[in-house]
Amino acid sequence: MAILIGIEPNTDYLRDILSLDNEGQIVVNERFETPTSYILAAGDIRSGSPRQVVTAVGDGAAAAINAQRLLQLYGSSQPYGCGLG
Numbered sequence: 001m002a003i004l005i006g007i008e009p010n011t012d013y014l015r016d017i018l019s020l021d022n023e024g025q026i027v028v029n030e031r032f033e034t035p036t037s038y039i040l041a042a043g044d045i046r047s048g049s050p051r052q053v054v055t056a057v058g059d060g061a062a063a064a065i066n067a068q069r070l071l072q073l074y075g076s077s078q079p080y081g082c083g084l085g
Contacts, residue, residue, distance in 0.1 A: 008024065011045065017036065020047075021047040028042075028047060032066055042063035043059045044056055
């Protein structure tokens with residue numbers, strides 16, 4: 001017997017803020033950016049995630065690198081600098 005915890009993402013509170021797929025996961029591009037500027041999602045909560053610990057860790061590292069890049073590129077002077085577009 002297997003006990004599955006956390007299989008359904010707890011994202012209902014984000015429905016009016018972010019784009020969610022039909023499984024309730026956050027839609028992101030290849031850089032983990034959502035359509036909402038400066039909001040990134042990584043790991044099991046992102047759409048298309050294989051839901052494995054090792055990939056969630058890799059997602060987190062890649063998203064952190066992208067977040068740093070965005071902050072260096074746009075800083076706080078351009079609040080709408082990123083997104084899926």
